[in-house]
Amino acid sequence: MPRIAYFGPQGTFTEQAAMRFEGELVPVDTIPLAVAAVRKGETDFACVPIENSVEGAVPATLDVLIRDEPVVAVAETVLDVKFSILVRPGTTEIKTIASHPHALAQVRDWIAEELPGVTSIATSSTAGAAAAVERGEFDAAVTAPVAVNHYKLDEYATGVLDVADARTRFLLLRRPGQLPEPTGADRTSVVVTTPNRVGVLSELLTELALRGINLTGLESRPTKGKLGTYRFYIDVEGHIAEPRIGDALAALHRHSHEIRFLGSFPKADHEPVEAHNEEFAAAAAWVDAVRKGERG
Numbered sequence: 240m241p242r243i244a245y246f247g248p249q250g251t252f253t254e255q256a257a258m259r260f261e262g263e264l265v266p267v268d269t270i271p272l273a274v275a276a277v278r279k280g281e282t283d284f285a286c287v288p289i290e291n292s293v294e295g296a297v298p299a300t301l302d303v304l305i306r307d308e309p310v311v312a313v314a315e316t317v318l319d320v321k322f323s324i325l326v327r328p329g330t331t332e333i334k335t336i337a338s339h340p341h342a343l344a345q346v347r348d349w350i351a352e353e354l355p356g357v358t359s360i361a362t363s364s365t366a367g368a369a370a371a372v373e374r375g376e377f378d379a380a381v382t383a384p385v386a387v388n389h390y391k392l393d394e395y396a397t398g399v400l401d402v403a404d405a406r407t408r409f410l411l412l413r414r415p416g417q418l419p420e421p422t423g424a425d426r427t428s429v430v431v432t433t434p435n436r437v438g439v440l441s442e443l444l445t446e447l448a449l450r451g452i453n454l455t456g457l458e459s460r461p462t463k464g465k466l467g468t469y470r471f472y473i474d475v476e477g478h479i480a481e482p483r484i485g486d487a488l489a490a491l492h493r494h495s496h497e498i499r500f501l502g503s504f505p506k507a508d509h510e511p512v513e514a515h516n517e518e519f520a521a522a523a524a525w526v527d528a529v530r531k532g533e534r535g
């Protein structure tokens with residue numbers, strides 16, 4: 240059975256996401272450690288959060304994807320997110336509340352309303368906060384609902400969320416190898432660094448638009464070198480096996496200093512992508528025929 244390192248410890252949202260894939264689950268404490276496990280070959284896959292509908296991209300994941308040896312996404316899954324507030328049995332007063340920064344940000348208004356004056360503390364993960372509360376380091380933790388099954392804690396509140404219908408998307412990563420087959424409902428992800436000149440980002444986006452490619456995500460992260468220099472993470476609908484996507488990625492390659500492929504994989508929503516692949520194939524066949532002198 241393949242081994243999947245996931246952003247743990249037990250009881251995180253990422254664990255629930257990882258359970259949707261076939262494999263033996265291996266908890267590790269941080270996102271970089273989960274990805275390092277797959278890079279070193281200690282596990283076959285790593286499962287990490289990539290974006291949340293309320294708080295946006297998960298910076299730790301974006302940063303780890305560009306470092307060291309390449310890893311590629313082969314699948315994604317989306318979880319509905321709502322939180323539980325866990326406390327040690329018998330707790331009467333809450334002065335400190337701990338969680339992953341993304342989780343704290345999603346319940347900020349609830350905390351202000353229900354626990355005014357409480358101090359919020361960032362921990363490595365939601366379940367890491369639960370473990371710390373169990374050890375007596377903080378009074379309360381903002382966790383995934385399942386965390387109550389893993390720690391000797393009680394539910395102070397459940398179903399907590401400032402914005403209804405929050406969702407988080409997770410990636411299943413592995414070392415580069417055979418790509419998943421195109422399904423007609425895929426996503427492709429790349430990260431590029433561009434020369435610093437006028438209009439370069441608009442050139443990249445035009446390459447996509449000209450080929451009828453739908454952009455589903457655009458994030459920038461500093462290169463961590465010169466101030467004001469950025470990497471762009473680009474998600475589009477389609478699979479690199481499709482001519483228009485392959486063509487567009489080749490164009491992005493031409494516009495970039497550096498480009499890294501982060502995967503082509505089925506979208507979690509399985510909604511078919513309008514691809515116009517026949518038109519691209521017909522156009523390529525025409526050019527081919529003209530080159531051979533068979534057509535005018």
Ligand SMILES: O=C(O)C(=O)C[C@]1(C(=O)O)C=C[C@@H](O)C=C1
Pocket residue numbers: 246250251252253254288291297320339341342363364365366383407
């Ligand atoms: O700490 C966890 O439980 C996680 O899986 C991380 C994470 C995130 O990074 O966004 C996942 C989903 C929630 O939005 C809150 C935290």
